[in-house]
Amino acid sequence: MNQLAIIEEVKGWVYEAGEKIKASFDDQLEIDTKSGRTDLVTDMDKATQDFLIEKIMAFDPSAKILGEENGQDHLQDVSGRVFIIDPIDGTMNFVLEQENFCIMLALYEDGVSQLGFVYNVMKDEFLYGGKETGVFCNGKPVTPPVNKSLSEGLVGMNQVMFQRNDWHTQEIGKIAMGVRMTGCAGYELIDLSLGRRVAYISRLAPWDYAPGGVLIEALGLTMSTIDGRALGLEEREIFLAGTQKAYDECLEIANS
Amino acid sequence: MNQLAIIEEVKGWVYEAGEKIKASFDDQLEIDTKSGRTDLVTDMDKATQDFLIEKIMAFDPSAKILGEENGQDHLQDVSGRVFIIDPIDGTMNFVLEQENFCIMLALYEDGVSQLGFVYNVMKDEFLYGGKETGVFCNGKPVTPPVNKSLSEGLVGMNQVMFQRNDWHTQEIGKIAMGVRMTGCAGYELIDLSLGRRVAYISRLAPWDYAPGGVLIEALGLTMSTIDGRALGLEEREIFLAGTQKAYDECLEIANS
Numbered sequence: 001m002n003q004l005a006i007i008e009e010v011k012g013w014v015y016e017a018g019e020k021i022k023a024s025f026d027d028q029l030e031i032d033t034k035s036g037r038t039d040l041v042t043d044m045d046k047a048t049q050d051f052l053i054e055k056i057m058a059f060d061p062s063a064k065i066l067g068e069e070n071g072q073d074h075l076q077d078v079s080g081r082v083f084i085i086d087p088i089d090g091t092m093n094f095v096l097e098q099e100n101f102c103i104m105l106a107l108y109e110d111g112v113s114q115l116g117f118v119y120n121v122m123k124d125e126f127l128y129g130g131k132e133t134g135v136f137c138n139g140k141p142v143t144p145p146v147n148k149s150l151s152e153g154l155v156g157m158n159q160v161m162f163q164r165n166d167w168h169t170q171e172i173g174k175i176a177m178g179v180r181m182t183g184c185a186g187y188e189l190i191d192l193s194l195g196r197r198v199a200y201i202s203r204l205a206p207w208d209y210a211p212g213g214v215l216i217e218a219l220g221l222t223m224s225t226i227d228g229r230a231l232g233l234e235e236r237e238i239f240l241a242g243t244q245k246a247y248d249e250c251l252e253i254a255n256s
Numbered sequence: 257m258n259q260l261a262i263i264e265e266v267k268g269w270v271y272e273a274g275e276k277i278k279a280s281f282d283d284q285l286e287i288d289t290k291s292g293r294t295d296l297v298t299d300m301d302k303a304t305q306d307f308l309i310e311k312i313m314a315f316d317p318s319a320k321i322l323g324e325e326n327g328q329d330h331l332q333d334v335s336g337r338v339f340i341i342d343p344i345d346g347t348m349n350f351v352l353e354q355e356n357f358c359i360m361l362a363l364y365e366d367g368v369s370q371l372g373f374v375y376n377v378m379k380d381e382f383l384y385g386g387k388e389t390g391v392f393c394n395g396k397p398v399t400p401p402v403n404k405s406l407s408e409g410l411v412g413m414n415q416v417m418f419q420r421n422d423w424h425t426q427e428i429g430k431i432a433m434g435v436r437m438t439g440c441a442g443y444e445l446i447d448l449s450l451g452r453r454v455a456y457i458s459r460l461a462p463w464d465y466a467p468g469g470v471l472i473e474a475l476g477l478t479m480s481t482i483d484g485r486a487l488g489l490e491e492r493e494i495f496l497a498g499t500q501k502a503y504d505e506c507l508e509i510a511n512s
Binding site: 037038092096097098099123153154157159162163170173174177178179180181182183191196 | 294353379410419429434435436437439447452
Protein backbone atom coordinates (compact mmCIF):
# COMPACT_ATOMS: atom_id res chain seq x y z
CA MET A 1 0.00 0.00 0.00
CA ASN A 2 1.53 3.32 -0.98
CA GLN A 3 1.78 6.26 1.38
CA LEU A 4 -0.91 8.36 -0.33
CA ALA A 5 -3.39 5.52 0.22
CA ILE A 6 -2.36 5.25 3.88
CA ILE A 7 -2.84 9.01 4.22
CA GLU A 8 -6.40 8.77 2.90
CA GLU A 9 -7.15 5.88 5.26
CA VAL A 10 -5.78 7.61 8.37
CA LYS A 11 -7.41 10.95 7.48
CA GLY A 12 -10.77 9.16 7.56
CA TRP A 13 -10.14 7.89 11.10
CA VAL A 14 -9.00 11.28 12.33
CA TYR A 15 -11.97 13.17 10.90
CA GLU A 16 -14.32 10.57 12.41
CA ALA A 17 -12.59 10.90 15.81
CA GLY A 18 -12.92 14.70 15.51
CA GLU A 19 -16.67 14.41 14.95
CA LYS A 20 -17.00 12.21 18.04
CA ILE A 21 -15.08 14.73 20.13
CA LYS A 22 -17.24 17.61 18.91
CA ALA A 23 -20.39 15.63 19.65
CA SER A 24 -19.13 15.01 23.21
CA PHE A 25 -19.30 18.73 24.09
CA ASP A 26 -22.92 18.28 25.07
CA ASP A 27 -22.04 15.51 27.54
CA GLN A 28 -20.54 15.81 31.01
CA LEU A 29 -16.80 15.08 30.82
CA GLU A 30 -15.17 12.71 33.30
CA ILE A 31 -11.90 14.39 34.24
CA ASP A 32 -9.03 12.74 36.15
CA THR A 33 -5.53 13.89 36.95
CA LYS A 34 -2.38 11.90 36.14
CA SER A 35 1.04 13.10 37.34
CA GLY A 36 -0.33 16.27 39.00
CA ARG A 37 -3.09 18.82 39.38
CA THR A 38 -2.65 20.24 35.88
CA ASP A 39 -1.99 16.94 34.05
CA LEU A 40 -5.51 16.05 32.98
CA VAL A 41 -7.07 13.11 31.22
CA THR A 42 -10.72 12.78 30.28
CA ASP A 43 -12.89 9.88 29.23
CA MET A 44 -12.75 11.37 25.71
CA ASP A 45 -8.92 11.07 25.59
CA LYS A 46 -9.29 7.37 26.43
CA ALA A 47 -12.25 6.76 24.13
CA THR A 48 -10.51 8.52 21.23
CA GLN A 49 -7.36 6.46 21.69
CA ASP A 50 -9.43 3.25 21.83
CA PHE A 51 -11.28 4.28 18.67
CA LEU A 52 -8.02 4.97 16.79
CA ILE A 53 -6.46 1.68 17.97
CA GLU A 54 -9.54 -0.20 16.76
CA LYS A 55 -9.11 1.39 13.32
CA ILE A 56 -5.37 0.63 13.28
CA MET A 57 -5.91 -3.00 14.27
CA ALA A 58 -8.52 -3.46 11.54
CA PHE A 59 -6.10 -1.87 9.07
CA ASP A 60 -2.99 -3.82 10.16
CA PRO A 61 -3.30 -6.32 13.03
CA SER A 62 0.51 -6.57 13.22
CA ALA A 63 1.05 -2.86 13.87
CA LYS A 64 2.44 -1.79 17.22
CA ILE A 65 0.97 1.09 19.22
CA LEU A 66 2.61 3.78 21.32
CA GLY A 67 -0.05 6.01 22.84
CA GLU A 68 -0.45 8.55 25.60
CA GLU A 69 -3.34 6.89 27.42
CA ASN A 70 -4.44 3.51 28.75
CA GLY A 71 -0.96 2.31 29.76
CA GLN A 72 0.31 2.06 26.19
CA ASP A 73 3.04 4.61 26.71
CA HIS A 74 6.07 2.36 26.29
CA LEU A 75 7.36 0.11 23.51
CA GLN A 76 10.22 -2.37 23.89
CA ASP A 77 10.57 -3.01 20.20
CA VAL A 78 10.09 -0.44 17.44
CA SER A 79 10.59 -2.86 14.53
CA GLY A 80 7.88 -3.07 11.89
CA ARG A 81 4.99 -0.64 11.65
CA VAL A 82 4.44 1.53 14.73
CA PHE A 83 1.59 4.00 15.17
CA ILE A 84 2.21 6.72 17.74
CA ILE A 85 -1.01 8.30 19.02
CA ASP A 86 -1.92 11.38 21.00
CA PRO A 87 -5.71 11.17 21.00
CA ILE A 88 -6.19 14.68 22.43
CA ASP A 89 -3.07 16.82 22.56
CA GLY A 90 -3.82 19.83 24.75
CA THR A 91 -6.29 18.17 27.12
CA MET A 92 -6.30 21.24 29.38
CA ASN A 93 -7.45 23.38 26.44
CA PHE A 94 -10.01 20.72 25.49
CA VAL A 95 -11.48 20.92 29.00
CA LEU A 96 -11.23 24.68 29.63
CA GLU A 97 -11.43 26.22 26.15
CA GLN A 98 -13.13 23.54 24.07
CA GLU A 99 -10.65 24.49 21.34
CA ASN A 100 -6.89 24.61 20.65
CA PHE A 101 -6.45 20.84 20.94
CA CYS A 102 -5.28 18.34 18.30
CA ILE A 103 -5.71 14.70 17.35
CA MET A 104 -2.26 13.44 16.35
CA LEU A 105 -0.79 10.27 14.85
CA ALA A 106 2.62 9.34 13.50
CA LEU A 107 3.53 6.26 11.48
CA TYR A 108 7.04 4.85 11.90
CA GLU A 109 8.52 1.84 10.13
CA ASP A 110 11.48 0.05 11.71
CA GLY A 111 12.15 3.12 13.81
CA VAL A 112 12.09 5.53 10.85
CA SER A 113 9.40 8.21 10.65
CA GLN A 114 7.12 7.94 7.61
CA LEU A 115 3.93 9.97 8.03
CA GLY A 116 2.53 12.53 10.46
CA PHE A 117 -1.04 13.71 11.08
CA VAL A 118 -1.93 16.74 13.22
CA TYR A 119 -5.56 17.86 13.24
CA ASN A 120 -6.63 21.00 15.07
CA VAL A 121 -10.24 19.87 15.43
CA MET A 122 -12.10 23.10 16.21
CA LYS A 123 -10.09 25.19 13.75
CA ASP A 124 -10.54 22.43 11.16
CA GLU A 125 -6.85 22.77 10.26
CA PHE A 126 -5.40 19.39 9.30
CA LEU A 127 -1.75 18.92 8.35
CA TYR A 128 -0.51 15.53 7.18
CA GLY A 129 2.15 13.92 5.02
CA GLY A 130 5.83 13.05 5.15
CA LYS A 131 9.13 13.25 3.33
CA GLU A 132 8.03 11.17 0.35
CA THR A 133 4.58 12.63 -0.18
CA GLY A 134 5.16 16.21 0.89
CA VAL A 135 3.00 17.94 3.49
CA PHE A 136 -0.59 19.04 2.95
CA CYS A 137 -2.88 21.40 4.88
CA ASN A 138 -6.56 20.61 4.29
CA GLY A 139 -5.65 19.12 0.91
CA LYS A 140 -3.33 21.88 -0.30
CA PRO A 141 0.46 21.39 -0.52
CA VAL A 142 2.35 23.27 2.19
CA THR A 143 5.27 25.40 0.96
CA PRO A 144 8.39 25.01 3.14
CA PRO A 145 8.58 28.10 5.36
CA VAL A 146 11.21 30.81 4.87
CA ASN A 147 14.42 30.19 6.85
CA LYS A 148 13.93 33.16 9.21
CA SER A 149 16.25 33.97 12.09
CA LEU A 150 15.09 34.08 15.71
CA SER A 151 14.76 37.87 15.74
CA GLU A 152 12.35 37.74 12.79
CA GLY A 153 9.64 35.57 14.31
CA LEU A 154 7.58 34.25 17.21
CA VAL A 155 8.68 31.44 19.54
CA GLY A 156 6.30 28.97 21.15
CA MET A 157 7.32 28.23 24.71
CA ASN A 158 6.55 26.00 27.68
CA GLN A 159 5.25 28.01 30.64
CA VAL A 160 7.27 26.38 33.40
CA MET A 161 10.53 26.43 31.47
CA PHE A 162 10.08 30.09 30.53
CA GLN A 163 9.12 31.06 34.08
CA ARG A 164 12.24 29.40 35.54
CA ASN A 165 14.43 30.60 32.65
CA ASP A 166 15.48 26.97 32.05
CA TRP A 167 17.99 26.70 29.21
CA HIS A 168 18.09 30.52 28.89
CA THR A 169 14.58 30.51 27.46
CA GLN A 170 13.95 34.09 28.62
CA GLU A 171 16.99 35.25 26.67
CA ILE A 172 15.67 33.39 23.63
CA GLY A 173 12.27 35.04 24.12
CA LYS A 174 13.81 38.51 24.27
CA ILE A 175 15.61 38.04 20.94
CA ALA A 176 12.46 36.76 19.23
CA MET A 177 9.65 39.08 18.13
CA GLY A 178 7.54 37.56 20.90
CA VAL A 179 6.73 34.47 22.96
CA ARG A 180 3.49 32.59 22.57
CA MET A 181 2.04 29.97 24.94
CA THR A 182 -0.80 27.88 23.60
CA GLY A 183 -0.64 24.75 25.78
CA CYS A 184 -0.74 22.45 22.75
CA ALA A 185 2.29 20.93 20.99
CA GLY A 186 0.23 20.17 17.90
CA TYR A 187 -0.84 23.81 17.63
CA GLU A 188 2.80 24.91 17.86
CA LEU A 189 4.07 22.37 15.32
CA ILE A 190 1.33 23.31 12.85
CA ASP A 191 2.31 26.96 13.32
CA LEU A 192 5.97 26.12 12.77
CA SER A 193 5.05 24.15 9.63
CA LEU A 194 3.08 27.10 8.26
CA GLY A 195 5.73 29.74 9.09
CA ARG A 196 3.80 31.36 11.97
CA ARG A 197 6.62 30.48 14.39
CA VAL A 198 10.38 30.34 13.96
CA ALA A 199 10.97 28.06 16.95
CA TYR A 200 9.28 26.00 19.65
CA ILE A 201 10.71 24.83 22.97
CA SER A 202 8.91 22.55 25.40
CA ARG A 203 9.15 19.36 27.45
CA LEU A 204 7.46 16.71 25.33
CA ALA A 205 6.73 12.99 25.18
CA PRO A 206 7.15 11.05 21.90
CA TRP A 207 3.41 11.26 21.13
CA ASP A 208 3.62 15.05 21.55
CA TYR A 209 6.44 15.61 19.06
CA ALA A 210 6.52 12.60 16.70
CA PRO A 211 3.42 13.44 14.58
CA GLY A 212 4.30 17.10 14.08
CA GLY A 213 7.98 16.18 13.92
CA VAL A 214 7.43 14.17 10.73
CA LEU A 215 5.80 17.23 9.16
CA ILE A 216 8.41 19.78 10.14
CA GLU A 217 11.32 17.60 9.03
CA ALA A 218 9.61 17.00 5.68
CA LEU A 219 9.39 20.81 5.36
CA GLY A 220 13.10 21.36 5.95
CA LEU A 221 12.77 22.48 9.56
CA THR A 222 15.01 21.02 12.26
CA MET A 223 14.40 19.39 15.65
CA SER A 224 16.36 17.69 18.42
CA THR A 225 16.65 17.67 22.17
CA ILE A 226 17.58 21.07 23.59
CA ASP A 227 21.22 19.95 23.83
CA GLY A 228 21.33 18.79 20.21
CA ARG A 229 20.84 15.02 20.58
CA ALA A 230 18.60 13.04 18.23
CA LEU A 231 15.10 12.42 19.58
CA GLY A 232 14.30 8.83 20.46
CA LEU A 233 10.88 7.40 21.12
CA GLU A 234 11.70 6.37 24.69
CA GLU A 235 10.99 9.21 27.04
CA ARG A 236 10.06 12.83 27.63
CA GLU A 237 12.70 15.23 26.35
CA ILE A 238 13.28 18.95 26.31
CA PHE A 239 12.35 19.52 22.70
CA LEU A 240 13.67 22.23 20.37
CA ALA A 241 12.48 22.79 16.81
CA GLY A 242 12.76 25.67 14.40
CA THR A 243 13.82 27.01 11.07
CA GLN A 244 17.47 26.07 10.54
CA LYS A 245 18.61 29.61 11.47
CA ALA A 246 16.42 29.99 14.55
CA TYR A 247 17.17 26.42 15.66
CA ASP A 248 20.93 27.10 15.49
CA GLU A 249 20.54 30.33 17.48
CA CYS A 250 18.35 28.70 20.13
CA LEU A 251 20.75 25.75 20.45
CA GLU A 252 23.70 28.09 20.98
CA ILE A 253 21.91 30.29 23.55
CA ALA A 254 20.38 27.34 25.41
CA ASN A 255 23.75 25.65 25.80
CA SER A 256 25.83 28.78 26.49
CA MET B 257 -31.30 55.85 17.79
CA ASN B 258 -31.47 52.87 20.10
CA GLN B 259 -28.47 50.73 20.96
CA LEU B 260 -29.58 47.72 18.91
CA ALA B 261 -29.71 49.90 15.81
CA ILE B 262 -26.24 51.29 16.58
CA ILE B 263 -24.98 47.71 17.00
CA GLU B 264 -26.27 46.76 13.56
CA GLU B 265 -24.67 49.86 12.03
CA VAL B 266 -21.25 49.31 13.63
CA LYS B 267 -21.27 45.56 12.87
CA GLY B 268 -21.59 46.44 9.19
CA TRP B 269 -18.48 48.66 9.36
CA VAL B 270 -16.46 46.03 11.20
CA TYR B 271 -17.35 43.19 8.83
CA GLU B 272 -16.48 45.43 5.88
CA ALA B 273 -13.14 46.35 7.49
CA GLY B 274 -12.49 42.64 8.08
CA GLU B 275 -13.05 41.86 4.40
CA LYS B 276 -10.59 44.60 3.41
CA ILE B 277 -7.97 43.20 5.77
CA LYS B 278 -8.41 39.66 4.44
CA ALA B 279 -8.15 40.94 0.86
CA SER B 280 -4.86 42.68 1.78
CA PHE B 281 -3.10 39.35 2.46
CA ASP B 282 -2.22 39.13 -1.21
CA ASP B 283 -0.50 42.55 -1.15
CA GLN B 284 2.90 43.46 0.22
CA LEU B 285 2.50 45.01 3.69
CA GLU B 286 4.30 48.23 4.60
CA ILE B 287 5.58 47.68 8.13
CA ASP B 288 6.99 50.38 10.41
CA THR B 289 8.00 50.34 14.06
CA LYS B 290 6.68 52.78 16.67
CA SER B 291 8.09 52.77 20.23
CA GLY B 292 10.51 49.88 19.57
CA ARG B 293 11.52 46.87 17.49
CA THR B 294 8.47 44.80 18.41
CA ASP B 295 5.88 47.63 18.35
CA LEU B 296 4.68 47.36 14.77
CA VAL B 297 2.26 49.33 12.64
CA THR B 298 1.32 48.53 9.07
CA ASP B 299 -0.37 50.47 6.31
CA MET B 300 -3.41 48.25 6.99
CA ASP B 301 -3.67 49.44 10.63
CA LYS B 302 -3.75 53.03 9.35
CA ALA B 303 -6.09 52.33 6.42
CA THR B 304 -8.50 50.40 8.66
CA GLN B 305 -8.61 53.21 11.22
CA ASP B 306 -9.21 55.75 8.42
CA PHE B 307 -12.00 53.58 7.04
CA LEU B 308 -13.69 53.27 10.44
CA ILE B 309 -13.38 57.02 11.11
CA GLU B 310 -14.95 57.76 7.74
CA LYS B 311 -17.91 55.54 8.69
CA ILE B 312 -18.20 57.16 12.14
CA MET B 313 -18.12 60.67 10.70
CA ALA B 314 -20.85 59.82 8.18
CA PHE B 315 -22.89 58.32 11.03
CA ASP B 316 -22.36 61.16 13.52
CA PRO B 317 -20.19 64.14 12.49
CA SER B 318 -20.12 65.36 16.11
CA ALA B 319 -18.58 62.13 17.49
CA LYS B 320 -15.08 62.29 18.95
CA ILE B 321 -12.42 59.70 18.13
CA LEU B 322 -9.76 58.07 20.27
CA GLY B 323 -7.70 55.70 18.14
CA GLU B 324 -4.40 53.88 18.26
CA GLU B 325 -2.99 55.17 14.96
CA ASN B 326 -2.50 58.41 13.02
CA GLY B 327 -1.87 60.63 16.06
CA GLN B 328 -5.42 60.32 17.40
CA ASP B 329 -4.34 58.69 20.63
CA HIS B 330 -5.32 61.45 23.05
CA LEU B 331 -8.59 63.21 23.88
CA GLN B 332 -8.87 66.33 26.04
CA ASP B 333 -12.60 66.13 26.39
CA VAL B 334 -14.65 62.92 26.66
CA SER B 335 -18.07 64.62 26.71
CA GLY B 336 -20.66 63.53 24.16
CA ARG B 337 -20.25 60.48 21.95
CA VAL B 338 -16.72 59.04 21.80
CA PHE B 339 -15.64 56.14 19.61
CA ILE B 340 -12.49 54.34 20.74
CA ILE B 341 -10.84 52.39 17.94
CA ASP B 342 -8.15 49.75 17.71
CA PRO B 343 -8.15 49.01 13.99
CA ILE B 344 -5.89 45.95 14.29
CA ASP B 345 -5.29 44.73 17.84
CA GLY B 346 -2.41 42.24 17.72
CA THR B 347 -0.49 43.77 14.81
CA MET B 348 2.44 41.42 15.44
CA ASN B 349 0.13 38.43 14.96
CA PHE B 350 -1.40 40.06 11.90
CA VAL B 351 2.08 40.37 10.35
CA LEU B 352 3.59 37.05 11.47
CA GLU B 353 0.59 34.71 11.81
CA GLN B 354 -2.04 36.34 9.61
CA GLU B 355 -4.50 35.37 12.37
CA ASN B 356 -5.18 36.02 16.06
CA PHE B 357 -5.83 39.74 15.58
CA CYS B 358 -9.02 41.74 16.24
CA ILE B 359 -10.81 44.82 14.99
CA MET B 360 -12.15 46.62 18.07
CA LEU B 361 -14.40 49.59 18.82
CA ALA B 362 -15.99 50.98 21.95
CA LEU B 363 -18.70 53.59 22.20
CA TYR B 364 -18.70 55.88 25.23
CA GLU B 365 -21.17 58.63 26.04
CA ASP B 366 -20.10 61.43 28.41
CA GLY B 367 -17.33 59.20 29.70
CA VAL B 368 -19.60 56.21 30.35
CA SER B 369 -19.12 52.99 28.37
CA GLN B 370 -22.09 51.98 26.25
CA LEU B 371 -21.15 49.38 23.63
CA GLY B 372 -18.15 47.22 22.77
CA PHE B 373 -17.20 45.38 19.56
CA VAL B 374 -14.39 42.83 19.32
CA TYR B 375 -14.04 40.91 16.08
CA ASN B 376 -11.47 38.13 15.71
CA VAL B 377 -11.35 38.40 11.94
CA MET B 378 -9.78 35.10 10.85
CA LYS B 379 -11.69 33.04 13.42
CA ASP B 380 -14.86 34.89 12.43
CA GLU B 381 -15.71 35.26 16.13
CA PHE B 382 -17.49 38.56 16.77
CA LEU B 383 -18.57 39.65 20.24
CA TYR B 384 -20.55 42.86 20.69
CA GLY B 385 -23.07 44.50 22.99
CA GLY B 386 -23.23 46.24 26.33
CA LYS B 387 -24.99 46.43 29.67
CA GLU B 388 -28.38 47.40 28.22
CA THR B 389 -28.48 45.04 25.26
CA GLY B 390 -26.57 42.09 26.63
CA VAL B 391 -23.59 40.56 24.83
CA PHE B 392 -23.79 38.52 21.64
CA CYS B 393 -21.33 36.22 19.91
CA ASN B 394 -22.03 35.93 16.18
CA GLY B 395 -25.69 36.75 16.83
CA LYS B 396 -26.21 34.42 19.81
CA PRO B 397 -26.61 35.74 23.37
CA VAL B 398 -23.55 35.08 25.54
CA THR B 399 -24.27 33.51 28.94
CA PRO B 400 -22.31 35.15 31.77
CA PRO B 401 -19.40 32.82 32.60
CA VAL B 402 -19.27 30.81 35.83
CA ASN B 403 -17.54 32.65 38.71
CA LYS B 404 -14.51 30.32 38.85
CA SER B 405 -11.55 30.81 41.14
CA LEU B 406 -8.01 31.29 39.87
CA SER B 407 -7.05 27.66 40.45
CA GLU B 408 -9.90 26.49 38.22
CA GLY B 409 -8.91 28.22 35.01
CA LEU B 410 -6.40 29.67 32.57
CA VAL B 411 -4.83 33.12 32.85
CA GLY B 412 -3.83 35.24 29.87
CA MET B 413 -0.58 37.05 30.55
CA ASN B 414 1.76 39.68 29.12
CA GLN B 415 5.14 38.18 28.21
CA VAL B 416 7.40 40.87 29.64
CA MET B 417 5.48 41.16 32.91
CA PHE B 418 5.49 37.38 33.40
CA GLN B 419 9.17 37.09 32.54
CA ARG B 420 10.13 39.75 35.08
CA ASN B 421 7.59 38.48 37.63
CA ASP B 422 6.11 41.99 37.80
CA TRP B 423 3.24 42.17 40.30
CA HIS B 424 3.86 38.53 41.33
CA THR B 425 2.52 37.34 38.00
CA GLN B 426 4.54 34.11 38.19
CA GLU B 427 2.88 33.28 41.51
CA ILE B 428 -0.50 33.97 39.92
CA GLY B 429 0.43 31.72 37.00
CA LYS B 430 1.39 28.88 39.32
CA ILE B 431 -1.97 28.94 41.09
CA ALA B 432 -3.90 28.97 37.81
CA MET B 433 -4.34 25.85 35.68
CA GLY B 434 -2.01 27.42 33.15
CA VAL B 435 -0.75 30.61 31.54
CA ARG B 436 -1.53 31.52 27.95
CA MET B 437 0.14 34.19 25.82
CA THR B 438 -1.62 35.14 22.63
CA GLY B 439 -0.27 38.63 21.93
CA CYS B 440 -3.76 40.04 21.42
CA ALA B 441 -5.89 41.78 24.07
CA GLY B 442 -9.04 41.26 22.03
CA TYR B 443 -8.40 37.52 21.89
CA GLU B 444 -7.97 37.42 25.66
CA LEU B 445 -11.07 39.50 26.42
CA ILE B 446 -13.19 37.37 24.09
CA ASP B 447 -11.86 34.28 25.89
CA LEU B 448 -12.66 35.84 29.27
CA SER B 449 -16.17 36.70 28.05
CA LEU B 450 -16.75 33.13 26.91
CA GLY B 451 -15.34 31.49 30.07
CA ARG B 452 -12.12 30.18 28.45
CA ARG B 453 -10.03 32.29 30.85
CA VAL B 454 -10.53 33.23 34.50
CA ALA B 455 -8.19 36.24 34.39
CA TYR B 456 -6.05 38.41 32.13
CA ILE B 457 -3.14 40.66 33.09
CA SER B 458 -1.31 42.94 30.69
CA ARG B 459 -0.11 46.48 30.05
CA LEU B 460 -2.79 48.05 27.89
CA ALA B 461 -3.83 51.33 26.30
CA PRO B 462 -7.48 52.46 26.38
CA TRP B 463 -8.13 51.19 22.83
CA ASP B 464 -6.81 47.77 23.93
CA TYR B 465 -9.13 47.35 26.90
CA ALA B 466 -12.16 49.62 26.38
CA PRO B 467 -13.96 47.57 23.67
CA GLY B 468 -13.56 44.21 25.43
CA GLY B 469 -13.99 45.93 28.78
CA VAL B 470 -17.57 46.92 27.91
CA LEU B 471 -18.33 43.29 27.13
CA ILE B 472 -16.79 41.76 30.23
CA GLU B 473 -18.44 44.24 32.58
CA ALA B 474 -21.80 43.57 30.93
CA LEU B 475 -21.19 39.88 31.63
CA GLY B 476 -20.54 40.40 35.36
CA LEU B 477 -16.75 40.14 35.14
CA THR B 478 -14.52 42.71 36.82
CA MET B 479 -11.63 44.90 35.70
CA SER B 480 -9.39 47.64 37.05
CA THR B 481 -5.75 48.65 37.16
CA ILE B 482 -3.56 46.01 38.81
CA ASP B 483 -3.65 48.01 42.06
CA GLY B 484 -7.42 48.26 42.06
CA ARG B 485 -7.99 51.76 40.67
CA ALA B 486 -10.73 52.50 38.12
CA LEU B 487 -9.53 52.56 34.51
CA GLY B 488 -9.54 55.97 32.85
CA LEU B 489 -9.19 56.63 29.15
CA GLU B 490 -6.00 58.66 29.55
CA GLU B 491 -3.01 56.37 29.43
CA ARG B 492 -1.53 52.90 29.37
CA GLU B 493 -2.24 50.97 32.55
CA ILE B 494 -1.38 47.62 34.02
CA PHE B 495 -4.73 45.98 33.41
CA LEU B 496 -6.34 43.19 35.46
CA ALA B 497 -9.64 41.52 34.59
CA GLY B 498 -11.30 38.31 35.65
CA THR B 499 -14.21 36.51 37.17
CA GLN B 500 -15.00 38.16 40.51
CA LYS B 501 -13.26 35.33 42.41
CA ALA B 502 -10.14 35.17 40.24
CA TYR B 503 -9.95 38.98 40.08
CA ASP B 504 -10.01 39.21 43.89
CA GLU B 505 -7.29 36.56 44.20
CA CYS B 506 -5.07 38.20 41.56
CA LEU B 507 -5.51 41.63 43.16
CA GLU B 508 -4.47 40.28 46.54
CA ILE B 509 -1.42 38.39 45.24
CA ALA B 510 -0.32 41.24 42.96
CA ASN B 511 -0.41 43.74 45.82
CA SER B 512 1.01 41.48 48.53
